[in-house]
Amino acid sequence: MRLLSTIATCNSHGQDSSYFLGWQEYEKNPYDELHNPKGIIQMGLAENQLSFDLLESWLAKNPDVAGFKRDGKSIFRELALFQDYHGLPSFKKALVDFMSEIRGNKVTFDPNHIVLTAGATSANETLMFCLAEQGDAFLLPTPYYPGFDRDLKWRTGAEIVPIQCTSSNNFQITEPALKQAYEEARKRNLRVKGVLVTNPSNPLGTTMSRSELNLLVDFIKEKSDTHLISDEIYSGTVFSSPGFVSVMEILKERNDTDEIWNRVHVVYSLSKDLGLPGFRVGAIYSENDTVVAAATKMSSFGLVSSQTQYLLSAMLGDKKFTRNYIVENQKRLKRRQRMMVSGLQKAGISCLESNAGLFCWVDMRHLLHSNTFEAEMELWKKIVYQVGLNISPGSSCHCTEPGWFRVCFANMSEETLALAMKRLKNFVVESTCTQRSALFNGTSKRKSLTKWVFRLSSRDHREQEER
DSSP: OOSSOHHHHOSOSOTTSHHHHHHHHHHHSBOBTTTBTTSBEEOSOOOOOSSHHHHHHHHHHOHHHHTTEETTEEOHHHHHSOOOTTOOHHHHHHHHHHHHHHTTTSSOOOGGGEEEESHHHHHHHHHHHHHOOTTOEEEEESSOOTTHHHHTTTTTOOEEEEEOOOGGGTTOOOHHHHHHHHHHHHHTTOOEEEEEEESSOTTTOOOOOHHHHHHHHHHHHHSTTOEEEEEOTTGGGOOSSSOOOOHHHHHHHHTOOHHHHTTEEEEEESTTTSOOGGGOOEEEEESOHHHHHHHHHHGGGSOOOHHHHHHHHHHHHOHHHHHHHHHHHHHHHHHHHHHHHHHHHHTTOEEOOOSSSSEEEEEOGGGOSSSSHHHHHHHHHHIIIIIOEEOEEGGGGTOSSTTEEEEEOSSSOHHHHHHHHHHHHHHHHHHHHHHHHHHHHHHHHHHHHHHHHHHHHHHHHHHHHHO
């Protein structure tokens, strides 16, 4: 008889992924400009630290909100008491308005159809519990966020079947790849319950095209028992064209039946757009009343605190602030992304052209000694231990091609990013010199061997003549 449960003792959490192992190495030797200047720089964490000053400025101008006061009177006791899992109406209204504003007010959201969760991690897992039975599968386009192996599978028992995307078309979803993934699931005797995408993509840093979104809606329309989950937690980070198109906008344009609307669900969070992962604010939006009711009950296991809701309802309700924040934050992201791309180019490294997110999808295939994932891991270890940069290897994102890496740029100062690019450039120069030296030595040895063989054969020929 087992002492502990299967879930407590299984190894399906994904903690042994190189994505998380890199974090562990960083925590052992974190870079600090003064106290540990040779430490590892964290470039594997997708945090937005570029606009904290805007948030801090708002808090300074609104001390009553931060002090849990309303009209000058303390509401601490009111907020400290039990709140039910439906959430504060004022916050839900402010949140859906903010979501609409990010989408250019092209779509609106009904606050009665939103479920508050403790971050997007909780939102995605809750949807798995609502939509799939243990052993059912969701199709995910590769590369995808490594944490999904934990968020979607670990406690729910659901399975992930990859939609294999490649660099030949910038990793866009194609109809053949989608059908192939579906058939692969069928071969494995898995019932496909839907498709989950991140839009904008993590780790690509790109927005999905209308054709891709229509392809996915067509797919679930054809497969009447499937759902589409669109994780749109990076929707406010789009800093250049093409602009962001939400799946909700596609549904509105198509004018599909309610039956289709009931099988499309959106995940959102304030962790990326507002840079508040520590506040643990996530949300599920669905037009499906049954999903909303079930997810609301499940949210009891991961509520957003009343104090957090009160503070953010006031902040997001300040339309002048939100308008300025969205524009300025996107400007800062664009400037920082350009700095990263420029630094990579100086190191002789290119990346996928991106228009969103807090990272670049970096192409280091030319630095591999062979076109294998073993070579990718060797390169990753050198970059972590020798260069002192924690980046995420493409294999941790289930990329089908060795040599791609996700590199974050918004969780550090400009000075730290410049240092990281300098370290990387030095590494590439040294690696190139080493490769050339090895090639030269190998060529020289072959030439020497050829001369030695030639002399030996000439001597043998003379000896044969003398005989």
